[in-house]
Amino acid sequence: xxxxxxxxxxxxxxxxxxxxxxxxxxxxxxxxxxxxxxxxxxxxxxxxxxxxxxxxxxxxxxxxxxxxxxxxxxxxxxxxxxxxxxxxxxxxxxxxxxxxxxxxxxxxxxxxxxxxxxxxxx
Amino acid sequence: xxxxxxxxxxxxxxxxxxxxxxxxxxxxxxxxxxxxxxxxxxxxxxxxxxxxxxxxxxxxxxxxxxxxxxxxxxxxxxxxxxxxxxxxxxxxxxxxxxxxxxxxxxxxxxxxx
Numbered sequence: 111x112x113x114x115x116x117x118x119x120x121x122x123x124x125x126x127x128x129x130x131x132x133x134x135x136x137x138x139x140x141x142x143x144x145x146x147x148x149x150x151x152x153x154x155x156x157x158x159x160x161x162x163x164x165x166x167x168x169x170x171x172x173x174x175x176x177x178x179x180x181x182x183x184x185x186x187x188x189x190x191x192x193x194x195x196x197x198x199x200x201x202x203x204x205x206x207x208x209x210x211x212x213x214x215x216x217x218x219x220x221x222x223x224x225x226x227x228x229x230x231x232x
Numbered sequence: 233x234x235x236x237x238x239x240x241x242x243x244x245x246x247x248x249x250x251x252x253x254x255x256x257x258x259x260x261x262x263x264x265x266x267x268x269x270x271x272x273x274x275x276x277x278x279x280x281x282x283x284x285x286x287x288x289x290x291x292x293x294x295x296x297x298x299x300x301x302x303x304x305x306x307x308x309x310x311x312x313x314x315x316x317x318x319x320x321x322x323x324x325x326x327x328x329x330x331x332x333x334x335x336x337x338x339x340x341x342x343x344x345x
Contacts (some may be wrong), residue, residue, distance in 0.1 A: 145334075147282075155274075155282065155325055157334040171333045205281055216329045218272035220293065222281035 112136040112221055114206050119226030126196050126230070132189040132206030132223055140164070140184035143209035145219055146191050148202035148228075158204070159191065160215045169215045174200075196230045203227050234259055234328050238337035244345040251313040253340045255326035260306045261289075263330065270330035273302055273311045276339075277322045285324075286311065318344060 118130040132144070146158040159180040160169045168180050179192040189206050204226055207219035235258040245251045261270045269289035274282035284293045286302035289309055299314040313320055321344060326337040 154339045155276075155327070155336040157327075157336070160332075160334075169332050207281075210284075210287065211329075215332060216270060217334070218284060218287050218327060218329050219282075220284035222283070225281055 112208070114208065114221060114223035116204065116206050116223045116226040119204065119228045121229045121231065122196055123232050124197060124230055127192070127194045128196065128228060130191040130193065130204055130206075130226055130228070132191075134187045134189070134208070137208070139182075139187040141212070143212075143215065143217060144182060144189045145207050145209055145217070146180060146189075147205045147207060147219070147222075148200075149205070149225070150199075150202045153202075156202075160209065160217065161189070162215075163212075167215065193228070196228075198230050201228060201230045233333055234261075234331060234335050236326055236328055236335050236337035238324075238326060238340050240340060241338070242341040242343065244343045245313075245316045246345045247318065248315050249345075251316050251320070251342050253311040253313075253324050253326075253342070255304075255309040255311070255337050257307045257309075257328055257330075259330075261309075261328050261330045262306050269305050269309070270328055271302075271304075271309050272327045272329065273300075274325045274327065275320075275322045276325065282325065313342070316342070316344070 161180045177195045207222040209217035271289040273286040276282045290302040323339045
C-alpha cells in the first residue's frame with residue numbers, strides 16, 4: 111500500500127523555524143517527483159513546492175521562495191520542508207503528496223498524506 | 233499566475249440528483265502539442281486529505297465511481313456527479329498543472345438537500 115506520513119508540525123513563534131518530514135512507503139520513492147501543498151484553517155489548497163525525483167530540481171510558490179527549502183533523502187524514502195522566517199499566514203496543514211507524471215514539475219498528485227499542522231503564533 | 237475560479241461556492245443537491253461544479257481558468261490549459269487539457273479534480277471529505285478524482289480534464293482515476301465525470305477544454309471545465317450519494321458530501325477542487333505556480337480553485341462544497 112502506498113503511504114505518506116508527515117510529521118514535524120507544531121506551534122512556532124513568528125520568525126521561527128520548523129522542519130517538516132514525510133516518510134514514504136509502498137512505492138519506489140526515488141522514481142517520483144514529490145510536492146508540498148498547504149491548507150490554511152477553513153481555507154482552500156495552496157501548492158508550496160515541488161522537487162524532482164533526484165532532488166536536483168526545485169520549484170516554489172513566490173510567497174515562500176527564499177524562506178522555505180524542499181529537500182529529500184532517497185536513501186531514507188523521505189521528503190523534507192525546512193521553513194524559516196515563519197509568518198502568521200504560514201499557519202496551515204501541510205500535506206506531502208506524490209506527483210503522478212514522471213519527469214516534470216507540471217503535475218497532479220496522488221496519493222496525499224494525512225497532513226501535519228503548523229501554527230505560527232506568539 | 234493562472235487563477236482558477238470555481239462556481240458555485242456551495243450547492244445542496246438531493247440524493248440521486250445531479251451536481252455540477254464549474255471551474256474557469258484565466259488562460260487556456262490546452263497544450264497544443266499533445267491536445268491535452270492540464271486540469272485535475274480532487275475530492276476532500278471532512279478531516280481527510282484530498283483525493284484525486286479526474287486528470288487530463290476527463291480521465292477518471294482508477295477506483296473512482298463512474299458517476300463522477302469531467303468535461304470541458306481550454307478555460308472552462310465541469311465536474312459532474314450523477315446520482316449523488318451520501319458519501320459524496322465533500323469539498324471539490326480543480327487544479328491546473330499547465331504552468332507553475334500550480335494553482336487550485338477555491339473549492340465547491342457539496343451537501344445533501
